[in-house]
Amino acid sequence: MEKLDATMRVLRPYPHVFAFYDGRIEGVRAYSSEPNWLDDGAYALGICSYAIVDGAQALVYDTHISLDHARLIRRTLEAEGVSSIRVLLSHCHDDHVAGNAVFADCEIIASAGTLAALTAHREAMENAAPPIKPLVMPSRILDGDTTLQVGRIAVEIRHVDIHSFDAAVMVLPESDLLFAGDTLEDPITYVDEPARLKIHLDDLARMGGWNVGRFLPNHGRADVIAAGGYDASFIDATRIYVEKLLALDGETATAEQDLQTFAAEIFGSGAVTYFAPYEDVHRRNVEAVIGRHSIS
Numbered sequence: 001m002e003k004l005d006a007t008m009r010v011l012r013p014y015p016h017v018f019a020f021y022d023g024r025i026e027g028v029r030a031y032s033s034e035p036n037w038l039d040d041g042a043y044a045l046g047i048c049s050y051a052i053v054d055g056a057q058a059l060v061y062d063t064h065i066s067l068d069h070a071r072l073i074r075r076t077l078e079a080e081g082v083s084s085i086r087v088l089l090s091h092c093h094d095d096h097v098a099g100n101a102v103f104a105d106c107e108i109i110a111s112a113g114t115l116a117a118l119t120a121h122r123e124a125m126e127n128a129a130p131p132i133k134p135l136v137m138p139s140r141i142l143d144g145d146t147t148l149q150v151g152r153i154a155v156e157i158r159h160v161d162i163h164s165f166d167a168a169v170m171v172l173p174e175s176d177l178l179f180a181g182d183t184l185e186d187p188i189t190y191v192d193e194p195a196r197l198k199i200h201l202d203d204l205a206r207m208g209g210w211n212v213g214r215f216l217p218n219h220g221r222a223d224v225i226a227a228g229g230y231d232a233s234f235i236d237a238t239r240i241y242v243e244k245l246l247a248l249d250g251e252t253a254t255a256e257q258d259l260q261t262f263a264a265e266i267f268g269s270g271a272v273t274y275f276a277p278y279e280d281v282h283r284r285n286v287e288a289v290i291g292r293h294s295i296s
């Protein structure tokens with residue numbers, strides 16, 4: 001069987017940043033032709049993990065979608081002379097933690113919310129298709145916002161309640177850079193906690209107030225990531241889309257619109273780019289918000 005990481009690309013948006021990008025390849029699936037979390041939730045949309053590196057130290061931001069992917073990340077860093085690896089989990093979702101076992105001998109850092117969610121969903125994740133087994137749990141739990149030093153690079157880890165209640169984003173003040181996890185996604189956010197969307201809007205505004213210049217998401221365009229990331233209009237695009245979802249109440253005609261029509265404003269602004277596989281994400285988002293079915 002072909003290894004799952006056969007199409008992974010290693011990008012270097014900055015000298016001290018590695019981006020491990022896979023998927024978003026038309027007609028290609030990595031795991032199975034059957035519906036599954038790896039292909040439908042990550043690979044088809046494009047999925048990117050990161051590492052911040054200085055000298056012999058590295059901080060890996062999410063362990064990617066399989067052990068093969070995680071091994072490639074580790075191999076790449078070790079080939080660069082890294083001998084000390086820590087991991088930070090952006091949040092609890094499967095496509096961000098599936099490679100944890102490859103870093104079982106490293107410190108794996110996460111928020112208390114991420115630990116609680118992984119504990120609650122461990123059995124389901126270990127028995128999913130594909131299974132994440134064993135699910136290696138975080139070994140260090142963040143006590144509020146925390147600054148780490150990766151070699152000479154200061155990394156500020158901040159908790160935000162966007163996309164998922166447990167999200168941890170990273171700010172590199174000296175590089176004017178924010179690693180967004182799934183809090184920002186090109187073209188649209190994935191609504192997994194529809195009841196919390198108003199809270200997500202509040203925290204998007206708070207994140208916008210940090211005045212960071214560049215943003216690197218875990219789901220976005222490889223060419224934009226390789227070129228250094230998105231600008232702050234990415235936050236506005238996310239806000240506008242979420243506001244439109246929240247205004248759907250009783251708006252039957254708008255709820256029927258496809259993504260290209262529904263979100264024409266954000267595509268017109270150039271902040272994000274229409275991508276057809278997100279039609280399914282949008283349909284699911286609309287259904288989640290108007291309550292046709294609930295999402296676990």
Ligand SMILES: [Zn+2]
Nearest residue numbers: 091093164182
């Ligand atoms: Zn997620």
